[in-house]
Every structure is written in structure tokens, then in C-alpha cells.
Amino acid sequence: MSARASGTGTISPMDSSSTRRQTTRRKLFEAAVTLIAEQGFSSTTVDEIAERAGVAKGTVYYNFASKNELFEELLRHGIELLATSLQEAADASADRGGSRVDALDAMIRAGLDFIARYPALTQLYVAELWRTNRAWQSTLMVVRERAITVVEGVLREAVADGELSEDIDIPLTASALFGMVLVAALDWQSYQPHRSIDDVHASLSRLLQGRVSGHP
Numbered sequence: 001m002s003a004r005a006s007g008t009g010t011i012s013p014m015d016s017s018s019t020r021r022q023t024t025r026r027k028l029f030e031a032a033v034t035l036i037a038e039q040g041f042s043s044t045t046v047d048e049i050a051e052r053a054g055v056a057k058g059t060v061y062y063n064f065a066s067k068n069e070l071f072e073e074l075l076r077h078g079i080e081l082l083a084t085s086l087q088e089a090a091d092a093s094a095d096r097g098g099s100r101v102d103a104l105d106a107m108i109r110a111g112l113d114f115i116a117r118y119p120a121l122t123q124l125y126v127a128e129l130w131r132t133n134r135a136w137q138s139t140l141m142v143v144r145e146r147a148i149t150v151v152e153g154v155l156r157e158a159v160a161d162g163e164l165s166e167d168i169d170i171p172l173t174a175s176a177l178f179g180m181v182l183v184a185a186l187d188w189q190s191y192q193p194h195r196s197i198d199d200v201h202a203s204l205s206r207l208l209q210g211r212v213s214g215h216p
Contacts (some may be wrong), residue, residue, distance in 0.1 A: 021063070024063060028055070030053070035052055037120035090103040103154050105205050108201060111178075112201055152174040155174055156170055
């Protein structure tokens with residue numbers, strides 16, 4: 001047989017092909033997000049994305065039907081990474097016996113780590129939030145909801161456990177925390193790069209503890 005059983009320790013041709021395609025798609029994502037963040041969506045061509053990724057133009061259309069589709073998938077991919085990072089941070093905090101507010105604090109740190117790792121993606125996401133004439137507005141709302149739902153979940157648990165007041169507007173508070181991290185991180189990256197991530201996290205942590213949890 002040309003494709004060997006998975007239990008033999010070898011990689012089948014199908015697995016190898018899937019790995020190559022994922023690698024190619026990752027290159028296209030990275031190239032597209034960097035170019036679009038630098039010069040805008042309209043000014044970025046498929047030729048430029050292919051050249052930056054080091055692949056043929058036809059490869060872009062093999063993986064994505066259009067530049068619009070590539071951009072939508074880029075948003076979905078990026079926010080899924082962020083949402084996973086936030087959830088993992090909250091879970092790790094809970095495993096250590098931390099409170100729900102501790103979990104929120106851990107999520108702030110995870111958000112800062114993510115933005116420091118993917119600044120171009122974050123810049124692109126924030127820029128697109130303010131546009132209303134894009135074909136992917138519905139997609140943008142869906143991916144935004146994916147990340148904020150993770151924060152809302154921890155806030156609801158905190159209210160249920162009596163850590164936070166029942167008077168808290170959970171959707172608005174989740175959006176405020178999410179936005180606080182985005183804006184503070186971008187400001188840090190753009191205007192205060194001399195600050196360490198620990199400094200930024202400490203400042204946001206004090207805001208969380210003082211404004212959300214009600215602690216001095």
C-alpha cells in the first residue's frame with residue numbers, strides 16, 4: 001500500500017499533503033495580515049500577497065476563492081487563536097485555585113501576550129472595527145463575539161459565585177475589558193515600547209481590581 005497505517009509511525013501521503021497545505025495557508029495569512037496592516041486592504045493585491053508569502057499567485061486562489069475570502073478567514077483564524085489563549089489562561093488560573101477575578105487578570109495577561117506576538121493582526125482588526133462598508137462586516141461581528149463570549153463566561157461565573165455584584169452589565173463589561181486590553185496594548189506597542197509587558201499588565205491589573213472587583 002502506498003499510504004501506510006497510522007500506527008506504523010510513518011506519515012501517509014494524505015497527512016503530508018494536509019501539513020503542506022496548512023503551512024502554505026499560514027504563510028498566506030502572515031503575508032496578508034502584514035501587507036494589509038501596512039497599506040490597507042484595497043491597496044493590497046493578490047500578487048503582493050503571493051510574492052510576500054513566496055508562492056505562486058495561483059496558489060492563493062487554490063487556497064482561497066478571492067482576496068475577500070482570504071481576509072475573512074484571516075479574521076476568523078486570528079480571533080480563534082486569541083479566544084483559545086484567553087480560555088486557556090482562565091482555565092489555568094482556575095486549576096491553580098484562583099478566583100474568577102484572578103482568571104480575568106490572567107486573561108488580560110494572555111491578551112497582552114497575544115498582541116505582542118501578533119501586533120499587525122491586532123492593528124488590522126481594530127482598524128476594521130470602524131469600517132461599515134465592508135462585505136465581511138457580519139464575519140467581523142461573529143469573530144468579535146467569539147472572543148468576548150469567553151470573557152462573558154468568566155464574568156457570569158464570578159457573579160454566580162458572589163465575587164462580583166449582580167448589578168454588573170456583563171456584556172458591556174466584557175466589551176470594556178476586551179477593548180481596554182486592545183487599546184492599551186496598541187498604545188504600548190506604538191508609543192511606549194520602552195515599557196515591559198509586566199508594567200502594562202500591572203497597570204491594567206490595578207484597573208481590573210479597583211473597578212471591576214471593587215477592591216481598593
